[in-house]
Amino acid sequence: MFKQWERAPAQTQIDKQAFIEALKFNADGLIPAIAQQHDSGEVLMMAWMNLASISETLATGQVCYWSRSRQTYWRKGESSGHRQQLVALRADCDGDTLLLLVDQQGPACHTNRRNCFFFEAQADAVTVLNDVDSGLV
Amino acid sequence: MFKQWERAPAQTQIDKQAFIEALKFNADGLIPAIAQQHDSGEVLMMAWMNLASISETLATGQVCYWSRSRQTYWRKGESSGHRQQLVALRADCDGDTLLLLVDQQGPACHTNRRNCFFFEAQADAVTVLNDVDSGLV
Numbered sequence: 001m002f003k004q005w006e007r008a009p010a011q012t013q014i015d016k017q018a019f020i021e022a023l024k025f026n027a028d029g030l031i032p033a034i035a036q037q038h039d040s041g042e043v044l045m046m047a048w049m050n051l052a053s054i055s056e057t058l059a060t061g062q063v064c065y066w067s068r069s070r071q072t073y074w075r076k077g078e079s080s081g082h083r084q085q086l087v088a089l090r091a092d093c094d095g096d097t098l099l100l101l102v103d104q105q106g107p108a109c110h111t112n113r114r115n116c117f118f119f120e121a122q123a124d125a126v127t128v129l130n131d132v133d134s135g136l137v
Numbered sequence: 138m139f140k141q142w143e144r145a146p147a148q149t150q151i152d153k154q155a156f157i158e159a160l161k162f163n164a165d166g167l168i169p170a171i172a173q174q175h176d177s178g179e180v181l182m183m184a185w186m187n188l189a190s191i192s193e194t195l196a197t198g199q200v201c202y203w204s205r206s207r208q209t210y211w212r213k214g215e216s217s218g219h220r221q222q223l224v225a226l227r228a229d230c231d232g233d234t235l236l237l238l239v240d241q242q243g244p245a246c247h248t249n250r251r252n253c254f255f256f257e258a259q260a261d262a263v264t265v266l267n268d269v270d271s272g273l274v
Contacts, residue, residue: 005256005265006248006269007248007269008265009265009268009269010265010266010267010268010271011264011265012264012265013262013263013264014256014262014263014264014265015262015263016258016259016261016262016263019256019258019263020258032169032183034171034180034183036178036180040178041173041177041178041179041180042178043171043173043178043180043236045229046169046171046229046234058258088257088258089257089258090254090255090256090257090258090266091254091256091258091263092182092183092253092254092255092256093246093247093248093250093253093255094253095256097183097253097254099180099254109230110230111143111144111230113230116229116230116231116234117227117228117229117234117236118227118229118230119142119151119156119227119228119229119232120225120226120227121153121156121157121195121225121226121227121228122153124153125150125151125152125153126150126151126152126153126156126228127148127149127150127151128142128145128146128147128148128149128151129147129227130147131146131147132143132144132146134147
């Protein structure tokens, strides 16, 4: 379906349920989801969703992932309070990646940094960009 | 190693080769890489890299992915001219996702839209956000 949909002009409407079911999940039934702070553009984290967690996220407006390590639903912020409120859910051209525009409460990373991407490769070393807990305000 | 590295304070330096080899590649030897336009913050696409394509990207400053469909190196823009110049390569807290800050020449998407995330799920439908070729200027 994506080969057909990708040619559609702007403002074309596609049935939502058909679209979600046509997404390309991997052998474990999962699809990667990038979370981006909607206003600043900061890329916060990447995690995985399944069909049910996508549906729940769209229904509730609170982002719900699938935890591969715990093999269960991961309602972001349920224990930490660092919730992600959904602003928009987008999918890419071939339907194998999601982009979640969110409003992140507090830090997105489990180290309490604001985002998870704090290792930066440079000419001869990798540098840690910021401190544990630096996302707590 | 990442459980140890994630506690390190800002400005800590880690050996680059050891870091890259400690990244968590999947069963196919691949790791997802998000490409973001370095100045605007626009998320352009997501693709996959292996150890050799990461090393090549760092050495040349031109982004090289691994194409899962073609099972070969994919030097972004080699045929289209729509290259990605690397500005910074980052990894996340647990070393299983990369974030590439890039300078994208022209459109990133094969449909010649500027980015690949042009399907947006809304209340009762999915909307196409922009037209084929809209990223050509």
